[in-house]
Amino acid sequence: MPSQVRVKICGLRTVADVMAASDAGAAYVGFNFFPKSPRYVSPEQARDLAIEVPVGIAKVGLVVNADDALLDRLAEIVPLDMLQLHGAETPERVAQIRARYGLPVIKVLGISGPDDLEAIDRYSLVADQLLVDAKPPKDAVLPGGNGVRFDWSLLARRKYWTKPWMLAGGLTPENVAQAIAQTGAMQVDVASGVESAPGCKDAGLMRAFCAAARGA
Ligand SMILES: O=C(O)c1ccccc1NCC(=O)[C@H](O)[C@H](O)COP(=O)(O)O
Numbered sequence: 001m002p003s004q005v006r007v008k009i010c011g012l013r014t015v016a017d018v019m020a021a022s023d024a025g026a027a028y029v030g031f032n033f034f035p036k037s038p039r040y041v042s043p044e045q046a047r048d049l050a051i052e053v054p055v056g057i058a059k060v061g062l063v064v065n066a067d068d069a070l071l072d073r074l075a076e077i078v079p080l081d082m083l084q085l086h087g088a089e090t091p092e093r094v095a096q097i098r099a100r101y102g103l104p105v106i107k108v109l110g111i112s113g114p115d116d117l118e119a120i121d122r123y124s125l126v127a128d129q130l131l132v133d134a135k136p137p138k139d140a141v142l143p144g145g146n147g148v149r150f151d152w153s154l155l156a157r158r159k160y161w162t163k164p165w166m167l168a169g170g171l172t173p174e175n176v177a178q179a180i181a182q183t184g185a186m187q188v189d190v191a192s193g194v195e196s197a198p199g200c201k202d203a204g205l206m207r208a209f210c211a212a213a214r215g216a
Pocket residue numbers: 010011030032034037038039062064086133142143144145146147148168169170171189190191192193
């Protein structure tokens with residue numbers, strides 16, 4: 001297990017975002033391929049951003065219920081290190097994507113109550129990592145990136161995870177240390193909590209977030 005908390009910053013759209021995330025100490029950067037997102041980048045834009053990412057930082061492609069056509073296109077032109085599945089992908093689909101593209105897969109699980117925790121065991125069998133996020137509000141357009149947190153005490157009693165996992169959902173520079181202390185997370189993921197406006201990353205907030213997470 002890493003001695004320091006690792007940070008994933010999701011939804012980078014510019015080279016300046018990539019540089020700022022890297023300078024802040026992010027371990028992962030995420031490119032969002034969900035067209036309705038304010039953080040969306042095309043495969044061509046992501047390719048141009050990906051080549052600017054320093055060696056050692058993992059480049060994650062975020063997709064929502066993607067078909068093979070999109071995934072084939074990403075595999076063809078974007079040098080990604082991991083795929084993040086942020087939709088209703090079944091365990092079978094996760095296994096299929098993992099096998100077809102030969103990339104480690106992060107499966108996102110939405111949590112709003114104790115009943116949602118069962119999925120952690122089911123998806124641990126097929127995914128390389130899990131990302132435990134808040135469920136989107138009922139009327140939300142986006143399945144993630146809503147700045148909503150869930151009840152962290154739901155995870156507090158879970159001591160044994162068979163796969164690496166990340167905590168996400170409404171994390172900010174102000175609350176990330178408390179979230180880590182309460183859940184024991186060694187990896188955290190953030191999108192809207194380090195933005196000055198939807199889709200606009202803020203270098204100072206990224207720095208503050210990474211510093212707070214590492215100091216936790
Ligand atoms: O960020 C988006 O716009 C988005 C759109 C569609 C699916 C997922 C999306 N974001 C996923 C993330 O990885 C976020 O970091 C995670 O949901 C937490 O978001 P936030 O609460 O804004 O930090």
